[in-house]
Every structure is written in structure tokens, then in C-alpha cells.
Amino acid sequence: MMKKFLLLSLVCFLITDVLHAQTNAQVSADSIAYQLQRKKINSMLDTRKLRFGQYEQSLNDHTGIFGLQTKNDIRRSNDILMDIVKTDDKIYKELKILLEYRAFQQRQIQSHTKEAESINLGYMSVINKLRHQNELLKAEAQKATEQNQSTRRIFIWVIVFMFASILFLISRKSKVKV
Incomplete structure (x- = not known):
């Protein structure tokens, strides 16, 4: 019984170790994807910052007569501004993906x-x-031991009674002969 218990415990621990290793590998892969997504967003933010600096520079550029902005200056500023807006849209999409990674990781951890x-x-x-089974088996073993002892006592009494009967019969026969 104890061997079965130890074997079952060993199997349970081995299964737990295998599940733990698989979980760690998956969490590691998810963490790498999360880190890559963060790096991507950070590089996009750096690009946006650079483009915003170009936009500020274009607003300060006045290539027209009397130091005024020309249509080309305004168009260039608007183009840079549109690039910034497109970059912002991409950043929002990537942030959404990043937040989904995070939510996915949290759901995985919970599961x-x-x-x-x-x-x-x-x-x-x-x-x-x-x-519980071990306690029942111990109780059954104790009960079997008690039954065995009572059966032995009965056999001993039967043997003593038979021996006494034989002695009585022998002693009676010897009295009858004399």
C-alpha cells in the first residue's frame, strides 16, 4: 500500500514538473513577444518625436518674400503633420496590441x-x-489479528479439551482393568 502511495506521489510530482516546464516556456515566449512589441512602440515614438521636431522646424521656415511662409512651406508642414497623425494612428494600434498581450498574459496566469x-x-x-483507505486497512488488519487470536484461543481450548478427554478416557480404562 505504501509503495502504491509513493509511486502515485512520484507520478503526480513528475506531471506537475512537466506542466510547469511547459508553462514557463510559453510565458517566456509571450514575454519575448511583449518586449518586442514594446521596442516597436518605443521606436515609433522616437520616430514621432523626430517628425515633430521637423514639424516645428518647418513652422519656423519662412522662405517667402518679407519673411513670410509660402504655400510650399505650409504644404511641407501639413505633410509632416499628416505623417505625425499617421504615426500616431499606428502607435495607437500597436499599443492596443501591447495591451492585448498584457491582458492575454494575465488571463494565462489566472488560468x-x-x-x-x-x-x-x-x-x-x-x-x-x-x-482514509490506509486507516481502513489498518482497522481491518487489527480486526483480522483479533480474529486470528480468538481463533487460536478456540483451537487451544479444543486441543486442551480433547487432550483432557483422552486422559480421562485412558484413566477410566485403566481403572476398569484394575
Whole structure:
């Protein structure tokens, strides 16, 4: 019984280790994707910052007569501004993806936590069940030992009674002969 318990415990721990290793590998891959997404957004923010600096510079450029802005200056500023707006849109999309990664990671952690809790509860119920079975087996063994002892006592009394009967019969026969 103890061997079965130890074997079951060993198998449970091995399964837990395998699940833990798979979880770590998946979390590591998700973390790498999350870090890559962050780097992508940071590079986009750097690009936006550079473009905004170009926009400010274009607003200060006055190539027209009497230091006024020309249509080309205004168009160039508007083009840079449109690029900034497009970059902002891309940044928002990438941020949304980043937040989805984060939410996905949190859901995974919660599901893994629930799995681990259910596995632990399963182990605990198996252990409790095995303990209960062990107690029942001990009680049955104790009962069997008591029955064995009472059966021995009965056999001993039967043998003593038979021996006494034989002695009585022998002593009676010897009195009859004399």
C-alpha cells in the first residue's frame, strides 16, 4: 500500500514538473513577444518625436518674400503633420496590441493558477482518500489479528479439551482393568 502511495506521489510530482516546464516556456515566449512589441512602440515614438521636431522646424521656415511662409512651406508642414497623425494612428494600434498581450498574459496566469489549484486540490483529495483507505486497512488488519487470536484461543481450548478427554478416557480404562 505504501509503495502504491509513493509511486502515485512520484507520478503526480513528475506531471506537475512537466506542466510547469511547459508553462514557463510559453510565458517566456509571450514575454519575448511583449518586449518586442514594446521596442516597436518605443521606436515609433522616437520616430514621432523626430517628425515633430521637423514639424516645428518647418513652422519656423519662412522662405517667402518679407519673411513670410509660402504655400510650399505650409504644404511641407501639413505633410509632416499628416505623417505625425499617421504615426500616431499606428502607435495607437500597436499599443492596443501591447495591451492585448498584457491582458492575454494575465488571463494565462489566472488560468494556470486555477489549473495549479485544481491539480493541488486533486492531489490533496487523493492523499486524503489514500489516508482514509490506509486507516481502513489498518482497522481491518487489527480486526483480522483479533480474529486470528480468538481463533487460536478456540483451537487451544479444543486441543486442551480433547487432550483432557483422552486422559480421562485412558484413566477410566485403566481403572476398569484394575
